[in-house]
Amino acid sequence: MPSSHRPYRIIISGGGTGGHIYPAVAIANQIKAISPESEILFVGAKGRMEMTRVPEAGYKIVGLWISGLQRRLTIDNLSFPLKVLSSLRASHKIIKDFKPDAVVGVGGYASGPLLYAATAKGIPSLIQEQNSYAGITNKLLAKKVGKVCVAYENMEKFFPAEKIVLTGNPVRQDILDITEKRREALLHFGLTSEKKTILVIGGSLGARTINHSIADGLEQLAAAGYQLIWQTGKGFYTEAKELEANYTDQGIRVFDFIKRMDLAYAAADIVVSRAGALSISELCLAAKPCILVPSPNVAEDHQTKNAMALVQQHAAILVRDVEASQKLITATLQLAQDEQEQKRLSENIKKMARPNAAADIVDELVKLIK
Numbered sequence: 001m002p003s004s005h006r007p008y009r010i011i012i013s014g015g016g017t018g019g020h021i022y023p024a025v026a027i028a029n030q031i032k033a034i035s036p037e038s039e040i041l042f043v044g045a046k047g048r049m050e051m052t053r054v055p056e057a058g059y060k061i062v063g064l065w066i067s068g069l070q071r072r073l074t075i076d077n078l079s080f081p082l083k084v085l086s087s088l089r090a091s092h093k094i095i096k097d098f099k100p101d102a103v104v105g106v107g108g109y110a111s112g113p114l115l116y117a118a119t120a121k122g123i124p125s126l127i128q129e130q131n132s133y134a135g136i137t138n139k140l141l142a143k144k145v146g147k148v149c150v151a152y153e154n155m156e157k158f159f160p161a162e163k164i165v166l167t168g169n170p171v172r173q174d175i176l177d178i179t180e181k182r183r184e185a186l187l188h189f190g191l192t193s194e195k196k197t198i199l200v201i202g203g204s205l206g207a208r209t210i211n212h213s214i215a216d217g218l219e220q221l222a223a224a225g226y227q228l229i230w231q232t233g234k235g236f237y238t239e240a241k242e243l244e245a246n247y248t249d250q251g252i253r254v255f256d257f258i259k260r261m262d263l264a265y266a267a268a269d270i271v272v273s274r275a276g277a278l279s280i281s282e283l284c285l286a287a288k289p290c291i292l293v294p295s296p297n298v299a300e301d302h303q304t305k306n307a308m309a310l311v312q313q314h315a316a317i318l319v320r321d322v323e324a325s326q327k328l329i330t331a332t333l334q335l336a337q338d339e340q341e342q343k344r345l346s347e348n349i350k351k352m353a354r355p356n357a358a359a360d361i362v363d364e365l366v367k368l369i370k
């Protein structure tokens with residue numbers, strides 16, 4: 001069937017961590033799905049993760065010279081006003097050259113100047129907030145943009161009510177259907193179907209407390225007969241690799257970053273994870289029983305709020321970061337042994353999935369253009 005959409009020119013801006021980048025990629029893929037001739041340009045922050053992950057996903061990206069304002073007084077802060085001015089000027093030029101029909105902001109440093117410049121020119125714009133607690137960039141931009149697509153209820157405290165649309169977080173297509181991928185997944189990670197698999201993910205940057213707790217409990221997990229896919233982030237990778245060397249026959253697999261998250265979810269019987277908003281949205285779609293260890297190092301403790309939205313529905317188990325060193329391994333072993341609890345959690349978390357988020361967001365975007 002021919003597409004009823006003309007080709008659109010869209011800029012998507014933001015990044016910093018996977019939690020901002022992958023929803024942006026999912027939105028881009030959806031625009032291409034409804035209108036394959038569309039042109040999409042990403043705008044990120046120089047030196048940040050999006051500058052490599054976005055081209056890997058097949059899209060062009062340009063980088064702005066911008067960073068966040070640190071809460072402490074640092075040398076970096078002194079250059080902050082200069083960075084804002086420089087990135088605003090660069091954003092105006094990018095918009096003038098690319099001539100977008102609309103712009104999308106996904107949060108993170110780069111979306112500030114780009115959306116500010118776009119809205120000043122009256123270009124239709126939409127932001128997507130992944131968390132149950134709004135980031136500062138999005139809060140400031142909300143006054144200027146046309147629509148704010150959110151993933152949690154009660155976001156009126158942060159954004160003008162008439163602009164809010166509850167869509168959920170857009171998740172990469174390959175994670176939407178993992179049920180058929182288990183065999184391929186076990187093969188991919190060199191694991192066996194005879195053992196249960198625990199997936200440990202620290203979020204796109206890795207999580208120190210989770211890493212230390214798993215390192216301390218590795219012997220226990222292996223002795224109990226579980227295999228492990230363990231994503232450490234860069235910081236703990238070398239140490240974890242050394243530990244892994246003692247357990248290769250028992251199926252302990254260490255990665256700093258996993259590119260095939262679809263296969264990681266497909267292989268997993270249970271998951272231990274930070275409570276980043278995208279990880280949570282993906283876990284809902286994958287319908288995996290999980291233990292969430294919210295990062296305490298994020299604005300307004302928003303990961304705990306993300307996690308509680310599930311815990312209150314008995315859709316996930318919470319282990320607080322301060323308690324992880326004592327409780328995480330015990331909780332993991334308990335859940336791994338309790339198939340009824342796994343089933344209950346899996347059924348409940350599945351109810352919270354929003355598989356149409358990307359399509360709903362792009363619908364809103366198209367309405368703004370029209």
Ligand SMILES: CC(=O)N[C@H]1[C@@H](OP(=O)(O)OP(=O)(O)OC[C@H]2O[C@@H](n3ccc(=O)[nH]c3=O)[C@H](O)[C@@H]2O)O[C@H](CO)[C@@H](O)[C@@H]1O
Pocket residue numbers: 017018019020022107130131201202203204205231256257258259261274275276277278279280282295297298302303306
């Ligand atoms: C420390 C920090 O600031 N964390 C924030 C960041 O988290 P972070 O970037 O960790 O984000 P999320 O947990 O939301 O998402 C991680 C994303 O990276 C992907 N992934 C992860 C690990 C890996 O090895 N491979 C891989 O592809 C996941 O599949 C997911 O798509 O953005 C989220 C969304 O705004 C916030 O909720 C988090 O609080």
